[in-house]
Amino acid sequence: MNQKINDSPKSQYEVTLSDDGWNGVQSVAKKLGVSVPELLEKVGRGELAVLNSEELEDLLDTIDGLEGLLSAKEEGTVSWEQVKAELGS
Structure with a gap:
């Protein structure tokens, strides 16, 4: 399934995380004021450094x-x- 967010076509992916890992990712996204998919997109595009x-x-x-x-x-x-x-x- 493809979605368009920020004028780029998106594909659906599945990730498997521990509860602690998921909670941590959600916490970071919340602090930055973005959704988890937006956070991952920004990391993947090099817009956020880890x-x-x-x-x-x-x-x-x-x-x-x-x-x-x-x-x-x-x-x-x-x-x-x-x-x-x-x-x-």
Whole structure:
């Protein structure tokens, strides 16, 4: 059976998911304000990126590191010798 949504012909497919998987997909679709078929369509067309949690954590760590570098550049840096002198070493 073909349907037309967003001016593209659609075919009917069947997916098998666990209850947790289905609930998760429905939750994501709801948060994005789309239906499950629209969510899958957007993922399939590359309009939405899917990242696993480890990749997301790495990306956030990279952002934190870059923010630290920018902060150090704006505020200036202190030499190791100055740190030792202030600590009384």
